[in-house]
Amino acid sequence: xxxxxxLGQTPSVLGIIMLDTQFPRPLGDVGHDETxxxxxxxxxxxxxxxxxxxxxxxxxxxxxxxxxxQSIVRSMQLRGVQxxxxxxxxxxxxxxxxxxxxxxxxxxSSLLQLPALLAKEQKVGVLxxxxxxxxxxxxxxxxxxxxxLKDVIIQGMPPQGEFATKILGNQPTLDLAKASEEAVAAALxxxxxxxxxxxxxxECTNLPPYQAAIEAATGWTIFSLKTDPRLRKVIDATLAxxxxxxxxxxxxxxxENP
Numbered sequence: 001x002x003x004x005x006x007l008g009q010t011p012s013v014l015g016i017i018m019l020d021t022q023f024p025r026p027l028g029d030v031g032h033d034e035t036x037x038x039x040x041x042x043x044x045x046x047x048x049x050x051x052x053x054x055x056x057x058x059x060x061x062x063x064x065x066x067x068x069x070q071s072i073v074r075s076m077q078l079r080g081v082q083x084x085x086x087x088x089x090x091x092x093x094x095x096x097x098x099x100x101x102x103x104x105x106x107x108x109s110s111l112l113q114l115p116a117l118l119a120k121e122q123k124v125g126v127l128x129x130x131x132x133x134x135x136x137x138x139x140x141x142x143x144x145x146x147x148x149l150k151d152v153i154i155q156g157m158p159p160q161g162e163f164a165t166k167i168l169g170n171q172p173t174l175d176l177a178k179a180s181e182e183a184v185a186a187a188l189x190x191x192x193x194x195x196x197x198x199x200x201x202x203e204c205t206n207l208p209p210y211q212a213a214i215e216a217a218t219g220w221t222i223f224s225l226k227t228d229p230r231l232r233k234v235i236d237a238t239l240a241x242x243x244x245x246x247x248x249x250x251x252x253x254x255x256e257n258p
Contacts, residue, residue: 011080057135066097083107091108105234109203111142114144129157161179166179187214
């Protein structure tokens, strides 16, 4: 629920703008309460499901969704969150517009990490829910220089697979084992296409639950929203501040149970 920060209540650390979805949210997914390790506030954009956002820049503009997203950003600022992110990497197309209405850090997509990665590596891989929809406009919105677009190697999840059909179709069930198999297979297909890759960015915020399996299969370093420097700064500061209290609690608990 949106609202104003109530005095005496501790505000959530992260605000997460969610699409209107019903599919499962396992640990690692942006919609799971414990994925980031800090308190989060989810606010849903009613009537905006994945198929409306996983699209081209032109289609997203025609849908006229910006005011709804900006309204939630303003609401989250009033709630007292310290940073804001979203549940779909394709919303990178709205990065400038959403950042323009708040002084808080806004991280619309893991794709925003591409420029820094490209500064260190010749090529970087991206695993997306839809290779047909993710285009140069999204990469440019993420800050990828025009001359480096060719160095971003994109691999999509199988369009007719369990993962893509259930997420884009906004279905209430998802076979997690099958989705994991598809994610690993897609990553290995990308590795066969570009064996020189060292890093992979997970565009889709529903892919991190399968990160460990992808890492084990490829040996790559994986990047997601959790590795974004602006979000990490807020998360790490929060965890560091809470560390003494956690340690004291653990000590007290161990003392009670010799």
